[in-house]
Amino acid sequence: MLWNTIKTSLHNTLPENEFGLWIKPLECRRQDDQGIELIGPDRFFCAWVEDRYLDLIRTKAEELGMKIEVRLQVAESPPLQLDSARSGQLCLPGTTGGSRLRSLHPAFTFEQFMVGESNLLARSACKALATGDSTFGNCLFMNSSTGLGKSHLTQAVVHQVLRSAPSTRLHYLTAQQFSAEMVKGIRTNAMEQFSKKYVNGCDMLLVEDIHTLTGKNKTQEELNTILDYLIKSGRRVILTSALPANKLSGIDDDFRSRMTSGLVTGIESPDYATRARIIRHKLQLHGLKTDEDLVEYMAENLRGDIRRMESAIMGIKAKSCLHNAPPDLTMAKEVIFKLIGASSDITGESIRDLIGRQFKVSVDDLCSRSRKRSVTFPRQVAMYLTRKYTSHSLADIGNMYNRDHSTVLYAIKAITKDMSRQESVRKQVEMLSAKLNS
Incomplete structure (x- = not known):
């Protein structure tokens, strides 16, 4: 049967996970000289396949010397008895x-x-x-x-x-x-x-x-x-x-x-680390290269609704196919700008995520009672930047790190003092500020 031959060709082209999810469930209900009719389990499934794989299916048929019409239909659910x-x-x-x-x-x-x-x-x-x-x-x-x-x-x-x-x-x-x-x-x-x-x-x-x-x-x-x-x-x-x-x-x-x-x-909005894992997984699922700069940019800018990540990845894949080039940061910025507008405003959460990554400290550590220098310094920098770039009150910032407003005020004064006396601290804070505004 022609559809079985096309499926074999698609199996050799698509990643295993992608083939298993979106091609394997399709069944051929009818085949004639004009074309083939495929059925999928539901409307969402068929819409997804039609949008992303129908052209590829037609191309595979043409490669076999068959220029035919391919139609998608939703499987008729038998009455529940x-x-x-x-x-x-x-x-x-x-x-x-x-x-x-x-x-x-x-x-x-x-x-x-x-x-x-x-x-x-x-x-x-x-x-x-x-x-x-x-x-x-x-x-x-x-x-x-x-x-x-x-x-x-x-x-x-x-x-x-x-x-x-x-x-x-x-x-x-x-x-x-x-x-x-x-x-x-x-x-x-x-x-x-x-x-x-x-x-x-x-x-x-x-x-x-x-x-x-x-x-x-x-x-x-x-x-x-x-x-x-x-x-x-x-x-x-x-x-x-x-x-x-x-x-x-x-x-x-x-x-x-x-x-x-x-x-x-x-279920809360995923943190940066989880967003990055989701994005890597979805990029691999779609057969796209997982460039770390691309993953980092997407994870920083696509917060909250995971469906937006999927939408962004599909947009990047489309651009990559259109230009016949691997996905890069420029493509990601174009797609995300169209999806959510300019880069999202700086938030207390985004600052905390950035500090955690840069200093290799977990959110739990930043919010803990630890007095280790490896934790207290990043925490103070985070408080300083949050006060500088957001409208949060001292009490709001304190709540983010399980501290009171007086601790936040002390942290801001400490970092301000260190920046005036230590060039290394000043450059470090300036570098972090540049990353937040990039």
């Missing part, structure tokens, strides 16, 4: 058990998740729940702002469970889907079946975007009842939210208490 042998458990197409009301991204696995201080606890808890380890309990409430990895971790749990324990009766859906399903149950007088599915036919429940239930009292009440039974009976539960539970408005207090009865953890 009740499996009587599993007490009303919804069957996941392609497996022997479990349910999935949401499409799984093929790259959202534990292996593809970059671990750092900002997400270590969340990742560890999810991994434990996925493998049945009760170290972190059986209920997890996980919150973060958009693009920091909540969905990646929840889907990694589902991937792991389906791979290692496919007979697990698992339900994975958003809070909005749960609410819509419940409303349908009310309208069709099928609430008893709806409740039984989650109470009697569920070993593991994952519900995303709990914050969308604000003000939906009936849905909160129903989910609260289900959670109460599942948690007390030792079933595994993972809930995610864009906001911490204590900041959710329009949420019943009993429901809030139930959701947070187990481990509660947030």
Whole structure:
């Protein structure tokens, strides 16, 4: 078959990880003289392949002497049917058990998740729940702002469970889907079946975007009842939210208490070291050279939402292909400028990251009570630069390093004095200032 030949050629061209994620899952549904029709698992997957690989697929076909049209279609999901042998458990197409009301991204696995201080606890808890380890309990409430990895971790749990324990009766859906399903149950007088599915036919429940239930009292009440039974009976539960539970408005207090009865953890924006690892990993995934100057620049300027890193890397890859040249710092600056505008403002966090890298001191050390010169001097420089380049008050700066405002004031005076008396200190601070303003 032509598609198998094209796949073999693509396998020899693309990195193994990239081929496995985006080409291997494609299946040929139809082939004729006019072209071939490929199907992918969901709309996101097909849009990604169409945007980034369709031209390459057509080129490979032409190399085989076949100038044909290549079409991409989303696989039709068969209607979900009740499996009587599993007490009303919804069957996941392609497996022997479990349910999935949401499409799984093929790259959202534990292996593809970059671990750092900002997400270590969340990742560890999810991994434990996925493998049945009760170290972190059986209920997890996980919150973060958009693009920091909540969905990646929840889907990694589902991937792991389906791979290692496919007979697990698992339900994975958003809070909005749960609410819509419940409303349908009310309208069709099928609430008893709806409740039984989650109470009697569920070993593991994952519900995303709990914050969308604000003000939906009936849905909160129903989910609260289900959670109460599942948690007390030792079933595994993972809930995610864009906001911490204590900041959710329009949420019943009993429901809030139930959701947070187990481990509660947030995912923070990744620090510099984690951002650098993510960028290196994604560059390698796309077959791009991991030049350290490029990685450093991107890690310094792409903070917060990890999706922006992916977008920037795709832009750099496109420019690299267009100019038939390896990616460099100039390409990165052009792409990032279009993505986020001029370099982001200097922040206390960016200064702390820079100081940590330059002096080879961790953030934990800078915030510790250590009085070693190798720690106190970088800390004082960081405080001095933060006062100089940001609008933070002395108290704000002190909070960043677990100190009071008087300690910050002393540090600023000490560095100012050293700069006037020691040329080496002055040059060092000037060099750091230049890096911040570059």
